[in-house]
Amino acid sequence: VSNRIYLAGPDVFLPDARDIAERKKAICSAHGLEGIFPADPEIKDRANLPAFEIARLISASNIGLMDSCDGLIANLTPFRGVSMDTGTAVEIGYMSSLGRPVLGYTNVAEPYRDRAVQYYAQGGKAIPESYSAGSAIEDFGFADNLMIEFAVRRCGGSIVVSRVAEGTELHDLRAFEACVAQARELLSAARP
Amino acid sequence: VSNRIYLAGPDVFLPDARDIAERKKAICSAHGLEGIFPADPEIKDRANLPAFEIARLISASNIGLMDSCDGLIANLTPFRGVSMDTGTAVEIGYMSSLGRPVLGYTNVAEPYRDRAVQYYAQGGKAIPESYSAGSAIEDFGFADNLMIEFAVRRCGGSIVVSRVAEGTELHDLRAFEACVAQARELLSAARP
Numbered sequence: 001v002s003n004r005i006y007l008a009g010p011d012v013f014l015p016d017a018r019d020i021a022e023r024k025k026a027i028c029s030a031h032g033l034e035g036i037f038p039a040d041p042e043i044k045d046r047a048n049l050p051a052f053e054i055a056r057l058i059s060a061s062n063i064g065l066m067d068s069c070d071g072l073i074a075n076l077t078p079f080r081g082v083s084m085d086t087g088t089a090v091e092i093g094y095m096s097s098l099g100r101p102v103l104g105y106t107n108v109a110e111p112y113r114d115r116a117v118q119y120y121a122q123g124g125k126a127i128p129e130s131y132s133a134g135s136a137i138e139d140f141g142f143a144d145n146l147m148i149e150f151a152v153r154r155c156g157g158s159i160v161v162s163r164v165a166e167g168t169e170l171h172d173l174r175a176f177e178a179c180v181a182q183a184r185e186l187l188s189a190a191r192p
Numbered sequence: 193v194s195n196r197i198y199l200a201g202p203d204v205f206l207p208d209a210r211d212i213a214e215r216k217k218a219i220c221s222a223h224g225l226e227g228i229f230p231a232d233p234e235i236k237d238r239a240n241l242p243a244f245e246i247a248r249l250i251s252a253s254n255i256g257l258m259d260s261c262d263g264l265i266a267n268l269t270p271f272r273g274v275s276m277d278t279g280t281a282v283e284i285g286y287m288s289s290l291g292r293p294v295l296g297y298t299n300v301a302e303p304y305r306d307r308a309v310q311y312y313a314q315g316g317k318a319i320p321e322s323y324s325a326g327s328a329i330e331d332f333g334f335a336d337n338l339m340i341e342f343a344v345r346r347c348g349g350s351i352v353v354s355r356v357a358e359g360t361e362l363h364d365l366r367a368f369e370a371c372v373a374q375a376r377e378l379l380s381a382a383r384p
Binding site: 012060083131144 | 202205206207243244246247248250251252254271272273274275276277278279281282283284285286287288289290308311323324326327328329330331332334336337338339340341342343345358359360361362
């Protein structure tokens with residue numbers, strides 16, 4: 001039986017989410033793993049449901065899928081701000097708490113510190129941000145918040161940071177594939 | 193013995209983090225709970241340590257503190273982007289996975305959908321965001337990503353949304369106090 005890997009990320013919000021899901025699953029399969037994509041696309045298609053019920057079902061389904069998986073690979077590419085997608089961050093904490101391998105990749109190579117500095121330099125205009133001016137910016141060279149960095153390091157992995165062609169940040173899967181290889185190695189090492 | 197509540201949020205990054213910690217702890221205490229602030233400020237003071245070691249210690253300490261707590265109250269106020277702080281999101285997932293009550297508040301009343309629309313309307317200039325243009329924006333009226341909303345709802349709580357005076361978004365603690373009251377109620381209901 002293949003190990004199951006939960007494929008966390010903002011990929012679910014993209015117009016071609018199903019295509020990305022298939023590509024990620026194929027890469028997992030080529031490495032002897034089973035990729036499990038979040039339930040969002042299927043549930044969103046059930047247009048007969050009220051919006052709140054769709055949201056509730058997505059949350060419950062994704063938790064059930066995580067419970068059924070042996071590890072997680074998160075897309076940490078910044079999403080609508082300085083940081084990665086927050087739903088994905090919740091999922092990292094959830095799987096980390098279960099003691100299962102958590103891996104991650106980003107296709108934006110500038111470290112968190114540089115992105116945050118750039119954010120304030122441009123006035124952080126997109127949302128009212130003036131209230132956080134003067135707050136400390138983590139300066140560890142990490143891809144994102146240290147809780148994410150160490151969720152990955154604790155299980156023996158390392159975040160894969162990749163620089164890709166502009167416009168392909170949410171579609172280039174080379175860094176993802178490097179995470180799949182890490183996952184396979186970690187999970188086969190854990191076997192008796 | 194008082195129930196212990198982990199006080200998650202970007203508060204740790206503010207210049208007056210220690211003052212906020214004391215104010216939050218006092219509010220918890222007034223409600224018969226013990227507020228546990230993340231270890232960041234103490235560890236950052238140990239300037240003799242290399243940066244990487246400081247980061248590692250903060251992560252390990254905060255996980256130890258979460259393990260020792262009976263619940264969590266998260267500051268969900270948007271931080272450096274459309275969404276809440278990602279380190280806090282990891283902590284929500286972690287405590288949620290342990291089955292302990294997770295509560296949260298935000299001092300920015302505009303729902304996630306409005307903030308994301310505003311972000312794209314202004315060009316999302318702070319970081320290269322063009323690659324996520326056209327991605328679906330959750331439109332449930334929630335404060336943030338649905339995984340956060342339901343982490344709170346699953347334990348019987350509700351996110352407290354507050355509109356505060358401009359400039360006080362990271363310092364007004366009335367919504368926080370409403371979460372403390374929720375935590376006390378949920379934890380006393382759980383007692384034999």
